[in-house]
Amino acid sequence: MESPKLIRIANISGRYLVFDPDAVSALRRQANTNGTLVGTTPQQPTQNIFLGLPIELRPEEVDALIRTNVAYVVDDVAAHKSALQSLDPDSRRAYVSSLRLRKQTAQKVFAEINAQKASITASKKNKKARDSSSAVPSTDLGTADSGALKSDGNPSPRNSQVTLLGVTPTSSINYVSPDANALPEEPRNSEKGSLCQFMLGSGYYMTPGLRFGSRYSVYPGDPLRFHAHFMANEYGWEEEIPILDIVGGGRLATAVKKAFLIGGRKPSTSPDMVTSPVRTFSIEWAGM
Amino acid sequence: MDGPHRYSADVASAVFENLQDQHQWASLEILSIPGLSRPMIRGLPPRLLYLHPDDQIAALAYEKSAGTRAQHDAEFEWVLAVHLAEKWTLSNFAAVMDALPDDRKGAKRIVLAALHNDSTVVYYIVQEGMIKPRQN
Numbered sequence: 001m002e003s004p005k006l007i008r009i010a011n012i013s014g015r016y017l018v019f020d021p022d023a024v025s026a027l028r029r030q031a032n033t034n035g036t037l038v039g040t041t042p043q044q045p046t047q048n049i050f051l052g053l054p055i056e057l058r059p060e061e062v063d064a065l066i067r068t069n070v071a072y073v074v075d076d077v078a079a080h081k082s083a084l085q086s087l088d089p090d091s092r093r094a095y096v097s098s099l100r101l102r103k104q105t106a107q108k109v110f111a112e113i114n115a116q117k118a119s120i121t122a123s124k125k126n127k128k129a130r131d132s133s134s135a136v137p138s139t140d141l142g143t144a145d146s147g148a149l150k151s152d153g154n155p156s157p158r159n160s161q162v163t164l165l166g167v168t169p170t171s172s173i174n175y176v177s178p179d180a181n182a183l184p185e186e187p188r189n190s191e192k193g194s195l196c197q198f199m200l201g202s203g204y205y206m207t208p209g210l211r212f213g214s215r216y217s218v219y220p221g222d223p224l225r226f227h228a229h230f231m232a233n234e235y236g237w238e239e240e241i242p243i244l245d246i247v248g249g250g251r252l253a254t255a256v257k258k259a260f261l262i263g264g265r266k267p268s269t270s271p272d273m274v275t276s277p278v279r280t281f282s283i284e285w286a287g288m
Numbered sequence: 289m290d291g292p293h294r295y296s297a298d299v300a301s302a303v304f305e306n307l308q309d310q311h312q313w314a315s316l317e318i319l320s321i322p323g324l325s326r327p328m329i330r331g332l333p334p335r336l337l338y339l340h341p342d343d344q345i346a347a348l349a350y351e352k353s354a355g356t357r358a359q360h361d362a363e364f365e366w367v368l369a370v371h372l373a374e375k376w377t378l379s380n381f382a383a384v385m386d387a388l389p390d391d392r393k394g395a396k397r398i399v400l401a402a403l404h405n406d407s408t409v410v411y412y413i414v415q416e417g418m419i420k421p422r423q424n
Contacts, residue, residue: 240375286411
């Protein structure tokens with residue numbers, strides 16, 4: 001492998017996912033690819049914000065990353081199957097003990113938080129008791145009673161919860177050989193995705209463009225630091241673009257202080273693999 | 289026989305008149321460019337139509353330091369007249385860009401005029417390359 005670590009992209013049922021947090025940050029820092037967070041918990045799934053790892057990448061982004069030799073794609077289902085079947089007793093034991101260690105750590109953290117909470121409520125109760133000792137004593141007794149009941153009842157289910165707590169690793173990178181079942185690099189020869197490739201190569205970041213009615217929102221830097229400059233659509237070289245789409249896209253983009261970008265690459269006519277440059281056009285309302 | 293030609297000439301003349309009568313453009317002419325099947329309109333708008341965002345910032349800085357507005361003379365523009373119902377391709381736009389003379393600093397640009405049946409004309413600035421948007 002090359003000195004900058006190649007990023008492992010998992011292909012699972014046709015989707016391209018990156019699970020490893022370090023790989024995600026490397027993609028963002030070095031390959032200006034932020035992807036879309038799509039991970040959620042099986043229980044209490046959040047709606048569409050506050051999602052976590054993994055990130056999903058677009059097929060054309062993956063294509064561009066393969067072309068620039070930043071990443072490689074793995075058939076993750078096959079990799080997991082073969083890893084599970086070929087697990088020797090030693091690595092199996094190592095895996096189980098690492099899970100146990102994580103579980104213990106989680107347990108410890110949980111117990112600490114519980115203890116902290118308990119001490120806070122205890123100090124509150126003490127204060128309350130001192131404050132109201134001069135007032136009616138019967139009510140004080142009542143609150144103290146219910147509090148005692150709670151503090152009696154609370155820890156025991158919590159504790160049982162802690163013992164039941166399982167740890168699901170967010171990434172299986174330590175247990176599945178990273179190179180296993182790597183898919184052959186197949187840089188697509190079509191012109192499709194050439195705009196995405198061009199923009200990634202020019203240092204632009206992209207997020208889904210649906211909220212502005214286009215394919216990409218294009219940022220001059222990290223989307224957390226910049227506003228988008230363009231809403232972009234890729235077209236085939238001879239693909240028909242209705243003028244009404246240009247008017248609509250141009251008008252909307254200008255209204256949100258962006259330019260409407262259309263672009264694509266002319267298919268190379270000669271077979272000697274010399275690709276023609278990507279042509280892009282920026283469209284803004286003329287203000288007249 | 290010359291149906292398509294008549295059509296594009298009619299669209300061009302409608303846009304020509306709109307530029308002349310509604311937008312007070314001057315020195316208007318309809319030109320046929322070698323290599324292009326459609327006529328192009330060339331004319332001078334009453335004031336500068338497009339200022340690059342970097343030049344906008346420079347103009348503001350000048351205004352702040354000098355106390356007077358930076359003077360920007362109007363520039364001749366190339367206008368491509370199309371009908372709203374038409375469909376264009378990237379190769380068509382590239383052909384127009386390539387056929388126009390490169391006589392200006394900065395990116396090549398055309399004004400795309402889209403004509404509708406009710407004689408409404410809307411104007412869009414189309415520039416070659418990824419040109420960041422103006423801050424308006």
